[in-house]
Structure formats: C-alpha cells, structure tokens
Amino acid sequence: MLHISQAHLERFTLLDETIAAFCLRKRLSAYVSIRRDLYLVYLHYQAGSGAGFLLLGGFGEDIAFLRLDSVSLADIAVGRTAHLTEFSGDGFSIPRPYRVVWQRIWDRREFRVYEDVESPILKRVDFDRAYVIDKDKWQAASSSMAVKDDLLPEKLAITMEVSERDLYFLSSDIDALKKDAQEVRELVPYPFDHKEVMPGLYWIFQFAYLFNEVKGIEKKNVLDRLRGECDEGAFAGKRGGLAVRLVDREWNRSKGRKGGPRPFKVTDLKSWADVPDKYDISFISDGLKVALAVADWWTDRCEEDPNISRVQLALKLYAQNFDANEACHVVRLIAGVQLSKVERNEFEKIRIDMDKKERLKTARSERVQNFV
Incomplete structure (x- = not known):
C-alpha cells in the first residue's frame, strides 16, 4: 500500500x-x-x-x-x-x-x-x-x-x-497508472537519443512544453510533478529548484545582480555542437538548450572514452556559464550520479584556475583598449 x-x-x-x-x-x-x-x-x-x-x-x-x-x-x-x-x-x-x-x-x-x-x-x-x-x-x-x-x-x-x-x-x-501514462503521455516528441539514460532531462523538457506552450500547469506544481516522474534523488534539494528554473522559458540570466551568474552561451553552440539548430526550440529556456547540448556532447565523449571523468562534464557545463553548484546538479541529471567528494575538489581546483585566467585575460584586454 x-x-x-x-x-x-x-x-x-x-x-x-x-x-x-x-x-x-x-x-x-x-x-x-x-x-x-x-x-x-x-x-x-x-x-x-x-x-x-x-x-x-x-x-x-x-x-x-x-x-x-x-x-x-x-x-x-x-x-x-x-x-x-x-x-x-x-x-x-x-x-x-x-x-x-x-x-x-x-x-x-x-x-x-x-x-x-x-x-x-x-x-x-x-x-x-x-x-x-x-x-x-x-x-x-x-x-x-x-x-x-x-x-x-x-x-x-x-x-x-x-x-x-x-x-x-x-x-x-499505481504501477499500472505509471505504465499507461508512459505509453500515452509524451506531450511532445523528444528529439534526443538519451531519453532512457537521462530521464530527468526528458521530463524537464516535457514540463517545459506543458508550462510554456500549453499553459497546462502552474509553476508551483512543477516540482512535485517532476519528482513524481523520476527516482527519489533526481530532483532532491536545490537540484529541484534548478529544474524548475530550467523549465521556465523566461529564466533570464542577464537580469541577475551585478557580478552574479552570467547568461548562458547559447550562441556558442555553433562552435562545438554537431547540429546546433536542433536546440533552437521555442518553448525551452536557454539553460535547458545548453544542458541538452552538453548532454549530447557527453554521450559522444563517453562513446569515445568510457572512462572519461565526470569532472570534464562539470567543467563543460561551467564553461557554458552554469555556476559551480548548478554545474554539479546538472552532472547528476546527465550522468545519473553526483560528483564524488574527490571529483568535486578536483573540479573546484580547476575552475578556480579557469576563473583566474579569465580575469587576467579580461584585464589585459581592458588595458589594451585603454592604451588605444
């Protein structure tokens, strides 16, 4: 019961x-x-x-x-x-x-x-x-x-x-209801090959359509519905809040506070995604576009090297302007498991070094512009 x-x-x-x-x-x-x-x-x-x-x-x-x-x-x-x-x-x-x-x-x-x-x-x-x-x-x-x-x-x-x-x-x-629902409730075709191995992203995509296009669910109910579709840990804690933001097409990172999270690098998809146009879907947020593109990138990398470290996945997400915590949460959605403590420490060490190099690069660019 x-x-x-x-x-x-x-x-x-x-x-x-x-x-x-x-x-x-x-x-x-x-x-x-x-x-x-x-x-x-x-x-x-x-x-x-x-x-x-x-x-x-x-x-x-x-x-x-x-x-x-x-x-x-x-x-x-x-x-x-x-x-x-x-x-x-x-x-x-x-x-x-x-x-x-x-x-x-x-x-x-x-x-x-x-x-x-x-x-x-x-x-x-x-x-x-x-x-x-x-x-x-x-x-x-x-x-x-x-x-x-x-x-x-x-x-x-x-x-x-x-x-x-x-x-x-x-x-x-309840199991019978789930089975029937799985067969008939795909609200919109999912144009990606990782539905079975990344169910969290699949359901975020489905609820993005339901919330943004159909207007068939209130935002306050999205998280409970997401948690009902996936395993218990998929949307636990703050990862659940991130999932709701990914669902909302109006999540605009450019409106954040000064020095806060930066806009996702959607335009950069053309430089590294195999088919960048397939992420240009009207009802999904920029964050979800980037997450789906990175998911495809990760699938290809795993086929090339089954032993690739999940740290590389976290760094790829961070490079697309997910912040450190968000990147780790999306790793769970894509890879199915969280970063271990050792992996998280390695990720933090590398990303801090990346940030230093980025700041030095920006400072040099500003000095050159001032000189000119």
Whole structure:
C-alpha cells in the first residue's frame, strides 16, 4: 500500500482535478488505514442466495485497510471529507502468526496470542458490510460471559472522518497508472537519443512544453510533478529548484545582480555542437538548450572514452556559464550520479584556475583598449 503522499497521483490528474475525483473517473480503488491497536473490524458475510441465504458475522482481527465506495469518494471530491460508519466491498488484512487461546461462543470472537511477523503480506478480504469498532468500548460492553443477543458489535461502530490525506492505494494500481501514462503521455516528441539514460532531462523538457506552450500547469506544481516522474534523488534539494528554473522559458540570466551568474552561451553552440539548430526550440529556456547540448556532447565523449571523468562534464557545463553548484546538479541529471567528494575538489581546483585566467585575460584586454 502507498499513502497518497507516496503515490504522487497529481501527475496523472487533469488541471484542477482533485485526487478523489480522479479516483472516480479512473475507477481507482482508494483505502483508509485502520489502527489495529485501537479498533476492531466487524464483518458481515452473506452465505447462500435467494430465500436460503444466511447473514454471518465475525471480527476481522487482521484487517488493516478498508476500501471507500464511490459515494464516499464523491463526498470527498465535493466536500473535502466523508463520514463513514459502514464500509462495503473489500479490504486488506496483514496476517499475523497466532495461536488461539480461547473462543467466545456468542460472538464467535477468537482470543489470540500473536507472534512476530517475519514477512508481511497483504491479503484481500471480501465482505458485504464492515464496521469499525472501538476496541476498548467493545471489550467493556462484552466483558460478561453471558450470551447477549441484543449486543451487536455494529451498534458500537464509530463514524470515521476521511479526507484525501487519509487515502491509501495499492502499489500495483499505481504501477499500472505509471505504465499507461508512459505509453500515452509524451506531450511532445523528444528529439534526443538519451531519453532512457537521462530521464530527468526528458521530463524537464516535457514540463517545459506543458508550462510554456500549453499553459497546462502552474509553476508551483512543477516540482512535485517532476519528482513524481523520476527516482527519489533526481530532483532532491536545490537540484529541484534548478529544474524548475530550467523549465521556465523566461529564466533570464542577464537580469541577475551585478557580478552574479552570467547568461548562458547559447550562441556558442555553433562552435562545438554537431547540429546546433536542433536546440533552437521555442518553448525551452536557454539553460535547458545548453544542458541538452552538453548532454549530447557527453554521450559522444563517453562513446569515445568510457572512462572519461565526470569532472570534464562539470567543467563543460561551467564553461557554458552554469555556476559551480548548478554545474554539479546538472552532472547528476546527465550522468545519473553526483560528483564524488574527490571529483568535486578536483573540479573546484580547476575552475578556480579557469576563473583566474579569465580575469587576467579580461584585464589585459581592458588595458589594451585603454592604451588605444
């Protein structure tokens, strides 16, 4: 099971669509977690059919999740919360090894001694109706050994208030959504060969199209959507902020403070990129153009020398006016791993030397101009 915070369903929703509304539209099962230390789940089963059916009841000692029906999801979609006293359909238990100490006859409840769980699994449980019972209240009410025909567990059912933040989903359902989305959700053709090995750049490109061209996403939602598409570390920390800036076509480095980051060297692509015109894409930022060009350059260098140092990649990015930290973040997006501490130290040493030479070159040029 995945909590809603782990499922990242917002990457699949329509603009302004709530998660609950999405579940209804896609018929995606949503569950609520039951705290087994506080509550019992009482189940009703129907056995037989027609005039010969029997209604059976019993406690589901290991029930950990109960599914919400469509009415409850609709309540959450419209009013943000649903109030449930009765569940119907199915749920999941997490079976625990146990031995039965004794069984009470009148309510068929087993009293168990549980052992340690070594390999937790989810087991589907089907029923007609289910009620969540306060464990302490039930134990107090049923403490007598006498048969109590009028004491029905469902009479002590609690009413649960459920909102979107309480929802859980089967990981297999989320995986299926990811697979379907991958097949149909390429918003715009990706004209580069490194989609599989550099998924971070691929998704920055896709969201650049969605944000700048289609206007189909708000900037505040870009980072969460990016993180939902890639591995956990791809857009971690400040790298996530850089990714959002790369998405935004209006990221203009020339507007920075004096002495701050310099504009990217987009015009220099003609001097070293094999096909510079293919980076001239209207909906992407200058920073993304340069990053994609360097990614192609890096792919070629790796084919020529599989042992090439990632420091060379960082220096190439730095030479195109990514600052030192940005260059290291883009290395992670292109190479798939961060610079090691040793590599970072080597990079810093070389780039500081590069900066000194650049300042000396600029100073000489200024002296020549002043002399003339």
